[in-house]
Amino acid sequence: MNTHSRHLQTNVFPPVAKKQPQILELNGDRRIDNYFWMRDPENPEVIAYLEAENAYTDAMMEHTIDLQNELYKEMLARIKETDLSVPYRKDNYYYYSRTEEGKAYPIYCRKKVSLEAEEEILLDQNQLANGYEFCDLGVLVISPNHQIMAYSIDHTGAERYTLFFLDLKSKKLYPDTIDNTYFSLVWANDNKTVFYTQIDEANRPFNLFRHTLGGNVAEDELIYHEPDDAYHLYVDKSRSQAYIFLTIAGSITSEVQYLKADYAFCKFEVIAPRKTGVLYNVEHHSDYFYIVTNEEATNFKLMRTSVARIFKENWKTIIPHRPDVRLSGVSAFINHLVIYEREGGLPGARVQNLTTGAESHITFPEPTYEFEEGSNPEFNTNILRFNYTSLVTPPSVFDYDMNTNQRELKKETEVLGGYDRTQYQSEWLMTSAADRIKVPISIVYRKGIKKDGKNPLFMLGYGSYGYSYPVTFAPDILSLLDRGVVFAIAHVRGGEEMGRHWYESGKFLHKKNTFSDFITCAEYLISRGWTDSEHLAISGGSAGGLLMGAVMNMRPDLFKVVVARVPFVDVLTTILDTSLPLSVMEWEEWGNPNDKAYYEYIKSYSPYDNVEEKDYPYILITAGLNDSRVKYWEPAKLTAKLRNMKTDNNTLLLKTNMGAGHSGASNRYESLKELAFEYAFVFDHLGVLKKD
Known part of the structure; x- marks a missing residue:
């Protein structure tokens, strides 16, 4: 018909x-x-x-x-409605989220010291969604001392988030409420200072502010303003917890500024001034910044410089440009550097021991698949968590021992109803x-x-x-x-x-x-x-x-x-x-x-x-x-x-x-x-x- x-x-x-x-x-x-x-x-x-x-x-x-x-x-019927994510450890806490049958949104939780400890609910998104047709969580970032949670919510779908702060001991909200924020927020190491981005009328994150918990939001200091409409701002923190990075990025050009996380009221310094057509990002380890850049390297290359000598003339090439391999990024741990690459259309990684220089490769047998880094907040660890899935393999979480090169499957998402991948x-x-x-x-x-x-x-x-x-x-x-x-x-x-x-x-x-x-x-x-x-x-x-x-x-x-x-x-x-x-x-x-x-x-x-x-x-x-x-x-x-x-x-x-x-x-x-x-x-x- x-x-x-x-x-x-x-x-x-x-x-x-x-x-x-x-x-x-x-x-x-x-x-x-x-x-x-x-x-x-x-x-x-x-x-x-x-x-x-x-x-x-x-x-x-x-x-x-x-x-x-x-x-x-x-x-x-194929979804396990009541389910639990794989907990990840940060200091003395295990953090995870879970879902319950009949509830539309996740519940964010943690346990102290042991997975057998009593559960503490940090945030129940179902409660935040009550009475609203839409509810999206923007950021959820715990302070370094694990006592305060910053989180943001959008109730319209317009991606304009309102930022809140919750005292995790008293379970009371601070009076500090900040509107029109975006997806990035970082705590300084003093547990009372945060850096957040705010958006303009065109939804572009264009301002970076510093806020002191308990202070008047209207008096927050504007740390950086980006006047060029072609750029947006993103703020994050190194896994080492030593540095805060402000990335000013367009589609083909970027600039990174850094600040020691122990000195929240100092000035951000530029690692390399923006240069049209040059993209770069930065990772920190010990006395070095590792820099992934496409300058004179279409598929990107890896460089390194001392944090005390950041000028370009001091940068040393660690991995040169390769025309057949796309260098996607690097991730630093206390004894290892994880190098993410894409070759022949498929993603993979190399793990380099920073002491011995020995390398191992993380590879997969399926003809087409997806692989990415998982939740790895700990710097002082030999375990890399990664996520793996394919068109026939449900999402899987692995822990990879970077010393022994052994991987352990922590969880494969259960598909109910008798799913048989061999079919x-x-x-x-x-x-x-x-x-x-x-x-x-x-x-x-x-x-x-x-x-x-x-x-x-x-x-x-x-x-x-x-x-x-x-x-x-x-x-x-x-x-x-x-x-x-x-x-x-x-x-x-x-x-x-x-x-x-x-x-x-x-x-x-x-x-x-x-x-x-x-x-x-x-x-x-x-x-x-x-x-x-x-x-x-x-x-x-x-x-x-x-x-x-x-x-x-x-x-x-x-x-x-x-x-x-x-x-x-x-x-x-x-x-x-x-x-x-x-x-x-x-x-x-x-x-x-x-x-x-x-x-x-x-x-x-x-x-x-x-x-x-x-x-x-x-x-x-x-x-x-x-x-x-x-x-x-x-x-x-x-x-x-x-x-x-x-x-x-x-x-x-x-x-x-x-x-x-x-x-x-x-x-x-x-x-x-x-x-x-x-x-x-x-x-x-x-x-x-x-x-x-």
């Missing part, structure tokens, strides 16, 4: 957004935007339009309610792009499927900001695999899977490589019998939503279903508006649209600007009313323009979360329902209804 006949049967018709042409001019170019009026959230017509779209979406998806409920129940197979595939560049694809499927070109396939992609798409296990994917759906991730240029050059060849005036790579991956999977265009669904969020918009404009015939989550689709108009969050910073990703060459190039692929009168796939678009990263009007405008111009009868839905932001629901149960809705839409239009 096609969408048109369903309209007639149910008497449900899509909302019609009024056209209110507005002329936009720049660089001698004149564009008419019929839906520019949607940018005003105070306009009742805007809210009415979003609510009408939501009502239409509900009506059009009503026939899938049973499927949505089935998917939600089976996804929830599934993952692979790392390679295809050739038009310029003969090899593009990797991670894929997983239930064993026994036939490559007859008829399998439903669900492919994800992102390809921006140097973000390497994580190859992780998620219990919900089993709802795909057990229905015969093949699941794939296209590791397209614009990410950093294959090194820094992989990112640089997918940005600026090379951005279209991201889109053509994704199309190439789809064509490859079809040519090898994994699926066909009638059974291919694709999905991406944020900049991955831009990818979705671009490829469905370029090759609408290639895809049956498109899911664009909070998609960044009105690229040109958005990054021209410097009053919006991130806009100026985006110039270092897409190019400065005030330059005519960049303007014309961005205009040539911006999804909203390239909607045409032609047939499109079945499309689901999502938005968050309080989204500070991709404003709700981008997906709303794209939906309205598509409704007006597309020539097919395929379903087009816009679903706006009216009480959340960029990441959707914060409640774990509501988040599963959002996912069940998305899968139901995909299954409905691919004809996937029953488990195998």
